[in-house]
Amino acid sequence: MLSYRHAYHAGNSADVLKHWVIERILTYLAQKDKPCFYLDTHAGAGRYALTGDLANKTAEYRRGIERLRGAVAVPEVLSNYLTVVEQSLNGEQGHVYPGSPWLASKLLRAHDRLALCELHPQDYPVLANLFANDARVQTFNEDGFKKSIALLPPKERRGLIVVDPSYEIKADYAGVVKHIQRLHKRFATGIYAVWYPVVDASRVANMMAAFQRAGLKNTLRFELQTSDSSGGGMYASGMVVVNPPWTLCQDVQAGLPWLAKRLALDSSAGFSIETLVPESSV
Ligand code: SAM
Numbered sequence: 206m207l208s209y210r211h212a213y214h215a216g217n218s219a220d221v222l223k224h225w226v227i228e229r230i231l232t233y234l235a236q237k238d239k240p241c242f243y244l245d246t247h248a249g250a251g252r253y254a255l256t257g258d259l260a261n262k263t264a265e266y267r268r269g270i271e272r273l274r275g276a277v278a279v280p281e282v283l284s285n286y287l288t289v290v291e292q293s294l295n296g297e298q299g300h301v302y303p304g305s306p307w308l309a310s311k312l313l314r315a316h317d318r319l320a321l322c323e324l325h326p327q328d329y330p331v332l333a334n335l336f337a338n339d340a341r342v343q344t345f346n347e348d349g350f351k352k353s354i355a356l357l358p359p360k361e362r363r364g365l366i367v368v369d370p371s372y373e374i375k376a377d378y379a380g381v382v383k384h385i386q387r388l389h390k391r392f393a394t395g396i397y398a399v400w401y402p403v404v405d406a407s408r409v410a411n412m413m414a415a416f417q418r419a420g421l422k423n424t425l426r427f428e429l430q431t432s433d434s435s436g437g438g439m440y441a442s443g444m445v446v447v448n449p450p451w452t453l454c455q456d457v458q459a460g461l462p463w464l465a466k467r468l469a470l471d472s473s474a475g476f477s478i479e480t481l482v483p484e485s486s487v
Contacts, residue, residue: 207325209371215253216266216302218468219442221273222429223369223400224308225460226444226453228286230365230396231312233450240316242364243309244356246349247371248321250328251335252293252307255300268431270294270302272467282460305367306332310339317341320356322349350384358392366392369400378408382415385447389421396448403441406434413445416481421447424482427457429465433473445481454478 214220234241253259255266273279273287274294289311293303303311306321313319319342323329329346336342345352353366366388370377378401385397403409416424428443446453457478465476 209373210259210325210328211249211304211371212253212257212259213262214265215260215304216255216271217269218265218429218431219269219400219402219439220302220304221269221464221468222427222442222461223398223444224290224303224305225283225286225464226398226427226446226457227305227308227365227367228289228312229282229453229456230398230446230450231309232285233452234363234365234396235312235314235317237363239363240318240361241313242359242361243313243317243319244353244359244364244366245305245309245319245321245369246353246367247369248306248323248332248344248349249304249369250323250325250331251321252298252304253302254298255294255302260302266302268470269468273464276467280460280463282456283463305369306342307335309365310336310342313341315341318359318361319343320345320352322347322352324348350380353384353388354391357388357395359395362394364392365396365398367398367400372402375408378412379415382412382419385416386419386421389447394448396450397446399445399447401443401445402439403428403430403443404439409443413481416445420482422482423448423484424480425449425454426477426479426481427461428477428479429461429468430473430475431465431468432470 333344430441461476
């Protein structure tokens with residue numbers, strides 16, 4: 206059932222987009238002294254050795270993060286994400302790419318709180334061990350969809366919820382939208398960031414239509430395409446963000462065109478930025 210292992214994909218172009226958007230949101234939240242809460246419903250193993258066998262099976266990171274390292278004239282909005290990644294890649298543990306939990310733990314402060322859910326029997330112990338000595342972090346070997354309902358609203362009343370399933374189950378495309386609606390009912394002021402892959406454009410179109418029908422005010426969508434769709438696999442990926450910080454759209458506008466050029470695999474590469482539901486909708 207749980208055949209997906211994120212280690213095969215760590216540091217690919219989809220991770221770059223997702224982790225950069227998470228970095229922008231958490232950097233914004235951390236500007237205020239007030240504590241905040243971070244919830245990762247599908248956390249993975251936390252971080253990934255790019256020298257490992259799994260990462261090198263398809264070496265997706267070479268078409269992702271490796272294309273950004275050492276770049277010149279990097280847009281300012283990408284510099285903090287790239288600095289945190291570089292610290293991890295050059296850290297004591299060797300060539301390690303930070304997953305969303307590790308990235309969040311580096312960006313958040315001593316008085317913030319992190320909750321991480323992961324079901325995989327091999328990835329969960331790695332995740333739990335990684336944060337065993339970090340008092341801010343709770344890990345759960347539980348279904349992130351169910352557990353997130355129980356964890357919201359957080360006592361901090363401000364925070365980011367990242368929903369990042371593997372979409373092995375096709376029902377996840379529609380299920381994620383319903384789930385965000387449920388979470389939003391419990392914590393209407395939370396920021397929600399949903400990652401999605403584009404393998405079949407019609408599935409994504411249905412998902413976006415469902416977000417529009419859900420009508421959660423202030424819902425944005427960012428998408429990055431790296432190649433044409435003929436290869437049969439993921440050729441683009443995106444993030445839907447509900448209740449983004451007011452700075453997020455301008456940050457993405459400043460960085461995504463550069464990312465799209467840098468990560469392009471062929472001439473069909475590109476990006477899009479769209480308001481799915483405006484701030485003023487009912
Ligand atoms: N968020 C991670 C990151 O960016 O570094 C990557 C997560 S990966 C795309 C999805 C993860 O969800 C996998 O590790 C998988 O084992 C886990 N998973 C699948 N179904 C789950 C569920 N119902 N609850 C929690 N974790 C689940």
